[in-house]
Structures are given as C-alpha cells and as structure tokens.
Amino acid sequence: MNVPFYRHSLDASYASRVAKVLDTPFLTSAGVGKEVEAQLAQFFGVPHAALVNSWTNGAVAVLLALGVGRDHEVIVPAMTFIASANVVELVGARPVFVDVDPKTLLMTSDGVRAALTPATRAVIPVHLYGQMCDMLGLRRALADRPDVALIEDCAHCFEGTRDGEGPGLHSDAAIFSFYATKNVTCGEGGTIVTRRADLHELVLQTRLHGMSAGAADRFRNQLYRHWDMARLGTKANLPDLLAILLPPQIETIRERLPQREELAQRYEQALAGTPIRIPGSVPGAVHARHLFPIHVDPRQRDETLVTLNQAGIGATVNYNSVPTLTYYRNRYGYTPADFPVSQSWGEGTLSLPFFPGITTAEQERVIDVLREAVIPRLQTLDQRS
Numbered sequence: 001m002n003v004p005f006y007r008h009s010l011d012a013s014y015a016s017r018v019a020k021v022l023d024t025p026f027l028t029s030a031g032v033g034k035e036v037e038a039q040l041a042q043f044f045g046v047p048h049a050a051l052v053n054s055w056t057n058g059a060v061a062v063l064l065a066l067g068v069g070r071d072h073e074v075i076v077p078a079m080t081f082i083a084s085a086n087v088v089e090l091v092g093a094r095p096v097f098v099d100v101d102p103k104t105l106l107m108t109s110d111g112v113r114a115a116l117t118p119a120t121r122a123v124i125p126v127h128l129y130g131q132m133c134d135m136l137g138l139r140r141a142l143a144d145r146p147d148v149a150l151i152e153d154c155a156h157c158f159e160g161t162r163d164g165e166g167p168g169l170h171s172d173a174a175i176f177s178f179y180a181t182k183n184v185t186c187g188e189g190g191t192i193v194t195r196r197a198d199l200h201e202l203v204l205q206t207r208l209h210g211m212s213a214g215a216a217d218r219f220r221n222q223l224y225r226h227w228d229m230a231r232l233g234t235k236a237n238l239p240d241l242l243a244i245l246l247p248p249q250i251e252t253i254r255e256r257l258p259q260r261e262e263l264a265q266r267y268e269q270a271l272a273g274t275p276i277r278i279p280g281s282v283p284g285a286v287h288a289r290h291l292f293p294i295h296v297d298p299r300q301r302d303e304t305l306v307t308l309n310q311a312g313i314g315a316t317v318n319y320n321s322v323p324t325l326t327y328y329r330n331r332y333g334y335t336p337a338d339f340p341v342s343q344s345w346g347e348g349t350l351s352l353p354f355f356p357g358i359t360t361a362e363q364e365r366v367i368d369v370l371r372e373a374v375i376p377r378l379q380t381l382d383q384r385s
C-alpha cells in the first residue's frame with residue numbers, strides 16, 4: 001500500500017462553486033473576495049482582512065506597505081520555511097536569524113531582544129507546525145520600539161490558539177497561506193489580517209501594483225475613474241476563481257481540528273518509548289496540527305527517508321535550517337554553529353504523511369513500516385553511540 005504525503009479533501013461540490021464564478025464577467029478579484037475577507041475578519045475577530053495570491057506575495061505587500069527596505073533588518077527564526085526569510089531579501093532588507101527554543105522550536109522573546117538593533121524594522125515570528133509563539137511576550141519585548149512591526153507567519157496556524165487567543169490579536173499583521181497542503185487551501189493563496197486600518201489601506205494598494213483603487217472599482221456605476229500610483233506595489237491579489245473555494249473550509253475548520261488531533265495522537269502513541277523525538281507542546285496552546293514532524297539521529301535521517309519512500313510512504317523534510325542553505329551561507333557567512341538548535345533539528349527531522357483524509361489503514365501502514373524497518377535500526381545506532 002502506498003501512502004501519499006498529502007491528499008486534499010475538496011470534493012466535487014467545489015467544482016460547482018468555481019462554475020458560479022465562471023458565470024460572472026470578471027474572473028479576478030471582485031465580490032467573492034470581499035465576502036471571504038469579511039468572513040476571515042470575523043473568524044479572527046480582527047477588523048481587516050485582505051486576500052492575496054500567496055503568503056509570500058502577501059508578506060512582500062506588507063513589508064512594502066511598512067516601508068521596509070534597504071538598510072533595514074527583519075528578525076526571523078532560523079527554523080522555518082525559506083519564504084519567511086526570502087520575503088525580507090525580496091524587499092532589499094536583511095534577514096537577521098535567531099535560534100529557536102529547543103523544546104518547542106519556536107522563536108523566543110529573549111532571542112528577539114538579543115537581535116534587536118537600531119536598524120530593526122520588523123520581527124516575523126513563525127507559528128511552526130501549528131503551535132503559536134508567545135505573542136504577548138514578543139509584544140512586550142518590543143514595548144519601547146514602536147518603529148518595529150510584529151508580523152506573524154501563520155502559514156501553519158489557521159485554527160490554533162494560545163491562552164485562548166488566535167493569531168492577529170497582538171501583531172501589526174498576521175499572514176496566512178492557502179497553499180495546496182495548508183489546513184485551509186485554494187491551491188495557491190493567502191490572507192493578511194490586521195487590526196490597523198492604516199496598514200490595511202496601504203496593503204490594498206501594495207497588493208495591486210500600488211494603484212490607488214482596485215481594478216474592480218475602476219468602473220463603479222459604469223463610470224471610469226482615474227487611479228494614481230503613490231507608492232510601489234506588487235501583484236498579489238487573489239482571483240475570485242480561487243477565493244470561492246475558501247468559505248466552506250473556513251466555516252468548518254474548527255470542528256475538523258479534533259480529527260487532526262486524533263491522527264497526531266495515534267502517531268504519538270505509536271512512537272512513545274522509541275528513539276524518535278517529536279516537538280514539545282506549548283502549555284495553554286491549541287495546536288493547529290499542520291504537519292507531523294519527527295526527529296531521528298541526523299546520521300540516520302536520510303536513510304530513514306529512503307526506507308520510508310521505498311516502502312511507498314511519502315515522507316519529506318520540514319525543514320532544513322535556513323541560514324546554512326547555500327544562498328544564505330554564501331551571502332552572510334553563517335556556519336552550523338551559529339544556530340545550533342535549528343541546525344540539529346533540521347538535520348534530523350522528517351515529516352510523516354499527515355492530512356485529514358488519511359485512512360486508518362494508511363496510517364497503520366506508516367506505523368508498521370516505522371516499527372519494522374525504521375525503529376530497530378535507530379535502536380542499533382543508539383547502542384553504538
């Protein structure tokens with residue numbers, strides 16, 4: 001039996017939703033997107049949401065809106081997906097990496113405090129794998145730096161909470177991804193959620209070239225309206241064709257979370273007492289359970305991947321430490337010793353198949369292969385070292 005790493009669970013009813021948009025004159029951003037934005041703002045309890053065509057383009061739009069660019073620094077965790085740091089490079093600023101907490105693998109307030117300089121303009125905490133960073137602590141760490149924006153990377157955490165609060169409540173902006181494998185998806189997409197009316201107004205411009213009025217608004221009441229461009233923007237608006245896939249998922253995401261939790265706990269029980277490590281849980285957090293990463297001895301990570309893949313199991317890596325990837329190493333001269341927690345997690349981690357539609361038989365198959373072909377070899381190495 002082959003078990004894929006991921007399989008989406010959008011059924012045939014989504015085709016008729018797309019067909020409805022095909023019946024409208026404009027296929028790009030118009031009425032559907034506005035309705036979804038209202039639904040998102042309500043879900044997060046935050047006044048503003050702007051849909052974008054990816055987390056990445058949304059983050060560029062936010063950084064442009066905040067005026068972050070040359071000579072500025074942005075603090076990002078070393079353990080994350082490359083996009084969290086790449087967006088900083090894309091606007092010409094410098095990503096300043098900080099190591100993560102060894103237990104939770106999340107960015108810490110102490111790490112941020114130590115990395116702040118007069119050039120810092122933003123901090124991008126990442127709610128890695130679905131657990132939220134300590135947003136109140138991070139806010140406190142920036143209490144005397146009103147010039148530093150707090151931008152949450154919520155690509156893994158749509159439905160997660162910490163101390164009863166979801167993303168978006170203590171930051172300048174929270175950015176989500178609706179990429180194919182994320183907990184809410186439309187293939188490609190994302191949203192920027194913010195409490196700040198001023199930032200929202202600017203993002204509406206920077207997500208669409210910097211134009212002063214959106215394409216759909218140019219013909220209000222059949223009359224052409226001139227637009228101006230006062231600042232540089234990118235092209236990050238989400239077409240209605242994709243936005244139409246989101247409402248049913250947003251409506252049901254909270255009631256579907258226990259399903260993910262159950263899958264995670266089945267893996268956790270099967271791995272208890274073996275040399276396989278998993279990230280520690282954050283007290284007071286509801287885990288969004290985006291991925292199920294495990295950690296083995298780095299000397300055996302790649303052979304474990306091969307064993308799983310050859311058994312037809314779609315395991316992958318989330319993630320190798322970002323500062324020592326070739327681009328960042330060449331550009332800034334980072335070495336593995338600079339971010340030891342991120343480095344050692346990155347060298348030993350791999351992610352198991354994990355998605356709501358995985359069948360019990362599929363998950364049992366993954367566990368069987370781990371028990372029969374992976375764990376005995378890990379134990380052998382344990383005895384050698």
Ligand SMILES: *Cc1c(COP(=O)(O)O)cnc(C)c1O
Nearest residue numbers: 054055056081083084155177179
């Ligand atoms: C997926 C992901 C992104 C990028 O999202 P896109 O919508 O593909 O641009 C950013 N950060 C993290 C942590 C991610 O996992």
